[in-house]
Amino acid sequence: MTKYIPQMEPLITEGDVQAVNEYLTSGGWLTEFTETRLFEKSICEYTGARFCSMAPSGTLALFLALKACDIGRDDEVIVPDLTMAATATAVLLAGARVVFADIEPGTLCLDLGRAEQLISARTKAVLFVSLNGRAPMGLADFVARCRSRGVTVIEDAAQSLGSFCAGRHLGTIGDGGCFSFSSQKIVTTGQGGAVVTDDEEIYRKMRLLRDFGRLEGGADHYLRVGWNLKFTDLQAAIGLSQMRRLAEIVDRKKRIFALYREHLSGIKGIEIPATDLGSVTPWFVDVLVDKEAKRPLMEHLHVNGVGSREFYPALHSEPAFSIAGAFPVAEAVSSRGLWLPSSLRLDETEVKRVCGLIRQFVAG
Numbered sequence: 001m002t003k004y005i006p007q008m009e010p011l012i013t014e015g016d017v018q019a020v021n022e023y024l025t026s027g028g029w030l031t032e033f034t035e036t037r038l039f040e041k042s043i044c045e046y047t048g049a050r051f052c053s054m055a056p057s058g059t060l061a062l063f064l065a066l067k068a069c070d071i072g073r074d075d076e077v078i079v080p081d082l083t084m085a086a087t088a089t090a091v092l093l094a095g096a097r098v099v100f101a102d103i104e105p106g107t108l109c110l111d112l113g114r115a116e117q118l119i120s121a122r123t124k125a126v127l128f129v130s131l132n133g134r135a136p137m138g139l140a141d142f143v144a145r146c147r148s149r150g151v152t153v154i155e156d157a158a159q160s161l162g163s164f165c166a167g168r169h170l171g172t173i174g175d176g177g178c179f180s181f182s183s184q185k186i187v188t189t190g191q192g193g194a195v196v197t198d199d200e201e202i203y204r205k206m207r208l209l210r211d212f213g214r215l216e217g218g219a220d221h222y223l224r225v226g227w228n229l230k231f232t233d234l235q236a237a238i239g240l241s242q243m244r245r246l247a248e249i250v251d252r253k254k255r256i257f258a259l260y261r262e263h264l265s266g267i268k269g270i271e272i273p274a275t276d277l278g279s280v281t282p283w284f285v286d287v288l289v290d291k292e293a294k295r296p297l298m299e300h301l302h303v304n305g306v307g308s309r310e311f312y313p314a315l316h317s318e319p320a321f322s323i324a325g326a327f328p329v330a331e332a333v334s335s336r337g338l339w340l341p342s343s344l345r346l347d348e349t350e351v352k353r354v355c356g357l358i359r360q361f362v363a364g
């Protein structure tokens with residue numbers, strides 16, 4: 001029987017298993033300590049950021065970055081309408097108000113012009129999401145313009161490890177950048193997140209806030225209201241093992257995307273967003289299909305042993321947010337977007353099988 005191809009599954013190697021085994025027999029206390037510091041250092045080295053602070057998840061990395069930038073009650077934060085819900089819920093968790101902005105059709109990221117129009121006296125920050133590792137070339141200029149208006153830019157680079165914009169790693173262009181290491185991400189520690197920044201003041205605040213607001217563990221003197229947003233060395237051991245083969249992971253992600261692009265080319269009604277594999281490491285393989293064909297195509301793939309997943313909904317229309325407004329691009333892209341199998345475990349035969357099924361569906 002042919003194996004079911006899931007839309008996503010993590011790849012854990014012998015090296016990862018060995019790293020965990022070595023850590024477990026090392027006498028470590030499991031919680032964060034030297035392995036976590038080494039993981040942070042390896043993220044800095046890879047991205048070119050000066051500082052890095054781990055967090056328990058990508059969501060909490062966003063929360064930590066927002067709080068370290070003093071964002072809270074009465075502040076507005078501009079968020080793209082098409083993103084994972086956590087981008088917006090982190091803002092709510094920080095006590096601030098979400099203002100959604102539409103995306104632009106090229107990169108499927110925040111429409112920077114629209115975001116600038118939405119900046120008001122209450123706008124404290126913009127959360128820029130590099131969706132699937134893409135970003136507009138004008139991002140650095142946008143950050144500069146926001147800064148000149150007193151607006152902080154935090155990058156949600158949860159999906160963007162291994163992706164660059166104009167030669168800079170995503171996450172290092174704004175005031176702070178957040179990564180996720182959940183099971184589906186390019187590097188995974190099961191759950192986990194990180195904030196990178198070049199700003200020593202933000203970094204210093206993050207170190208306080210993630211450890212109950214105190215300067216050091218065991219010295220219970222609380223300078224600010226803080227929380228327990230620590231990581232674990234057990235996870236860091238896996239993360240470090242994966243960072244060591246990140247170049248290989250990046251190559252594999254790009255190869256998978258290129259294979260899909262080759263085998264889907266010329267199929268009517270299947271559009272692949274423009275992706276420069278010189279700078280982008282696609283986290284998932286994303287395609288746009290006719291709105292009416294999307295669910296029937298997913299069903300066709302499913303009955304033939306292939307998983308797929310719909311894009312995120314346009315968040316403003318979800319019951320959790322329910323915010324009125326016009327977001328035509330986010331709505332259109334959301335209704336057409338589909339993620340195809342994207343695991344590092346995929347081989348060429350499997351990619352060809354998925355593309356063959358799509359061709360068969362389109363041919364009717």
Ligand SMILES: Cc1ncc(COP(=O)(O)O)c(C=O)c1O
Pocket residue numbers: 057058059060083084086087129156158159180181182191192193
């Ligand atoms: C764009 C984006 N932001 C935030 C998150 C939240 O990260 P986590 O699941 O690690 O909390 C994700 C997770 O998929 C994401 O894709």
